[in-house]
Amino acid sequence: MAAIELTGVSKTYGTNMAVREVDLALPEGAFVVILGPSGCGKSTLLRMVAGLEAINAGELRIGGARMNEREPKDRGCAMVFQNYALYPHMSVAENIGYPLKVAGLSRAERKARVAEVAGALELAPLLDRRPGQLSGGQRQRVAIGRAMVRHPKVFLFDEPLSNLDAKLRVQMRLELRRLHERLGATSVLVTHDQQEAMTLADHLVVMNAGRIEQQGTPREVYARPASLFVAGFLGAPAMNLLPAEVLASGDTVRLIDGTLLRLPEPVERRGAVMLGIRPEHVAAGGLAAKVEMVEDLGASALVHARLAGLAPLAFHSPAEAPPLRGAEVGLDLPPSRLHLFDPAGGARLPLGVGQIRQRARAEGGLSVTSASL
Amino acid sequence: MERRATFRSPLLPWLLVLPQLLIIFVFFYWPTGEAFHWAFTLEQPWGGGRQWVGWQNFQEIFSSSAYWSSVRVSLFYAFGTSAVAIFIALLLALFIDREVRGSRGWGVALIWPYAIAAPAIGMIFRFVFDPRAGVFSALNALWPGAWNPALNGAHAMLMLILAGAWQLVAYNFVFFLAGLQSIPRSLTEAAAMDGAGPMRRMRDLQVPLLAPTFFFLVVINLTDSFTNSFGLVDIMTAGGPARATEIMVYKIYADGFKGLDYSGAAAQSIVLMGLVILLTVIQFRFVERKMHYR
Numbered sequence: 001m002a003a004i005e006l007t008g009v010s011k012t013y014g015t016n017m018a019v020r021e022v023d024l025a026l027p028e029g030a031f032v033v034i035l036g037p038s039g040c041g042k043s044t045l046l047r048m049v050a051g052l053e054a055i056n057a058g059e060l061r062i063g064g065a066r067m068n069e070r071e072p073k074d075r076g077c078a079m080v081f082q083n084y085a086l087y088p089h090m091s092v093a094e095n096i097g098y099p100l101k102v103a104g105l106s107r108a109e110r111k112a113r114v115a116e117v118a119g120a121l122e123l124a125p126l127l128d129r130r131p132g133q134l135s136g137g138q139r140q141r142v143a144i145g146r147a148m149v150r151h152p153k154v155f156l157f158d159e160p161l162s163n164l165d166a167k168l169r170v171q172m173r174l175e176l177r178r179l180h181e182r183l184g185a186t187s188v189l190v191t192h193d194q195q196e197a198m199t200l201a202d203h204l205v206v207m208n209a210g211r212i213e214q215q216g217t218p219r220e221v222y223a224r225p226a227s228l229f230v231a232g233f234l235g236a237p238a239m240n241l242l243p244a245e246v247l248a249s250g251d252t253v254r255l256i257d258g259t260l261l262r263l264p265e266p267v268e269r270r271g272a273v274m275l276g277i278r279p280e281h282v283a284a285g286g287l288a289a290k291v292e293m294v295e296d297l298g299a300s301a302l303v304h305a306r307l308a309g310l311a312p313l314a315f316h317s318p319a320e321a322p323p324l325r326g327a328e329v330g331l332d333l334p335p336s337r338l339h340l341f342d343p344a345g346g347a348r349l350p351l352g353v354g355q356i357r358q359r360a361r362a363e364g365g366l367s368v369t370s371a372s373l
Numbered sequence: 374m375e376r377r378a379t380f381r382s383p384l385l386p387w388l389l390v391l392p393q394l395l396i397i398f399v400f401f402y403w404p405t406g407e408a409f410h411w412a413f414t415l416e417q418p419w420g421g422g423r424q425w426v427g428w429q430n431f432q433e434i435f436s437s438s439a440y441w442s443s444v445r446v447s448l449f450y451a452f453g454t455s456a457v458a459i460f461i462a463l464l465l466a467l468f469i470d471r472e473v474r475g476s477r478g479w480g481v482a483l484i485w486p487y488a489i490a491a492p493a494i495g496m497i498f499r500f501v502f503d504p505r506a507g508v509f510s511a512l513n514a515l516w517p518g519a520w521n522p523a524l525n526g527a528h529a530m531l532m533l534i535l536a537g538a539w540q541l542v543a544y545n546f547v548f549f550l551a552g553l554q555s556i557p558r559s560l561t562e563a564a565a566m567d568g569a570g571p572m573r574r575m576r577d578l579q580v581p582l583l584a585p586t587f588f589f590l591v592v593i594n595l596t597d598s599f600t601n602s603f604g605l606v607d608i609m610t611a612g613g614p615a616r617a618t619e620i621m622v623y624k625i626y627a628d629g630f631k632g633l634d635y636s637g638a639a640a641q642s643i644v645l646m647g648l649v650i651l652l653t654v655i656q657f658r659f660v661e662r663k664m665h666y667r
Contacts, residue, residue, distance in 0.1 A: 052562050073568035085563035089581045098577075099567040146567070 002061075003028040003154060003186040004049060009058035011044050011210075018044045020210040021058065027203060031180050031187045035197040036207035037233065042190045043158055045207070049188065050079050050156050063153060073102075078147035079156040082163065084139045086131035086146075093118070093127040096145045103150070117145045120179075137168045144176075148183065155180075157189040161196060173199060194234050198222065206230050224339075228346035231276050231339060237302055240282070242311045243343065244275040253340075257309025259287060264335045269342075269349050276339035282315035285332020289313060294322045305329060405646070411639035418633035430640035439616065440624070440641070447599060447620040450534060454602075455594035457538035459587070462545030467575050469546075470553040486543040491604025498536040499609050522610065526617025529610045533618050536605050537598060544597075545590050552586035553579055592656040596649055621645050 002025035011019040019041040026032045036042045047053040049060060051072035060067045067075050078099075086095050093114050094101075100110045118124045121141045131139055140160065147155055160176070161169045177200055180187050191197055197204055198218045205215040206229075214226040225231035231239045244253045250266035253275060261275075279302065289305040292312075301322035304314050315331065323329050340349040380386050412430055414423040434440045465483065486494075501507050502522055509520035522528040556579060564574045603622045606612060612619035612627060619627065621641065629638025 050566060052565070072565045073570075077566070079563070079566045081559045081563060083557070083559055085557065085559035087560065087564075087578065098564075102568040102573060
């Protein structure tokens, strides 16, 4: 059963539609990440689930019950805010215990629950401090503790890691995941950081301009982006996108410099397409390119090159022996790794991945089929 | 961020502040100096000749029961007015803050009373509380004499406090509303998620976070009640009945200009000035520095 179910949910501010008829079913106990650029409506969506924004159209169900008209406190959700929203005049213990105090629990009971949460989050030595005396990471943990203490069915995280420095962010990411495993509640996290999204999510939802572009496991979304937007947004460095043309035969594309690439199987589409390939899938081969810049990423080097037709292309190379700037290199774009998109609407053009794999195996590996003119 | 204007000639800045300095000197430092002088001398009612008497004027006022009664009345008026004004302003601000739309307009509308001169307010409230024509005249129709500020000191004080508070509510309201709106929205939202309803949020969150504003307003209101209440008292009660509303500023005026005891009045005004300075010091030393949550 879906823990959270949205049907045709919309939000309008005046004439501006922030969220457009979103249908979403979030599985029970999953870690769901909603990913999108700023202004795509992801936070608004989360706030509508929380009850902090009114829902203009559509229906929200949590645990099967309609929630549109319910107050935030009656929805069984706890939320962690981007700026933590700790009460500045209360100590850490009072902050964590506040939901219990409102719920009318006795002082002793409150103390026990706060101690339990503080133990789990390693906050025990900080209980008497004020939020103003804590570091960013500690404040973050207090905010999580305040959300945990009520044992909610659903955790909502609104960009919780974006105010932390890079190192702490990676560390808190792991802690969030660990916490999720232990508590077993449904978690919904909103972020614009695609790495955070990939690493945390069981179920990834990519949003753009108030709509859901794609959802699925991070692996699915990464391997088969449903649109140009998702292809460009997910993955760092981003997928290479090259304008190309499908020839009349339907099984060959021509790049702007005239290079012909054979597709693993024919497509229905003819004419202009957008050809996508991830940097890590570019191999060595006969396609001439000139190196423009090399970025040493530590584990590997990212090479920015230009094909003969001046189309830019980035690819990974071993960090120890990257090509030099200005050098001519030979590249290969393996057909099984190619993605085709409609350049106008951005939709993915179907290319049966399963069949490609089978065929590649039959041909004896992912050998190259490229020809230069 | 420090912004400092630079001037080529060192004379120009002094010329620019000169008019202001002149005004302050003529209307503040000079009279204050004179008051100090008068407070330690015995001034003739009709002018001509003064005699140095040291602390004698102060000894006289501190040994006068009428003076201490006036101090009591002043304190009662100041604390009463401040309490009423702060409480009502806080309530208004909390309710307006809930309804954010149009709160700017309300803010402007509610500051107007502060811009009205005290004597005008005094006139209005005299009509409002008139025993024969005012809002309580119905009481008098049922029980004759039930309300009469002209005869009953408690009634007169109540009337004065309400009029004074009416003016201060406007001022306090603006500060409270600004204070409330500077509380981050996410705090209120977090409290809502934690299960607190609107009333609970006011009690646990908004009111405690307004503490700095609250203490600031207490000091400002007390100071204001001590010094700016002359117009109200003069128009509404003239210190009566039977000195029940003779607050310190009014007694200074009455002793000085009606009783022609310039020296006694000057000594009283020095005492009042000391009191106001004390309040101001408290504000700067404790309120402004300590009452911040960071």
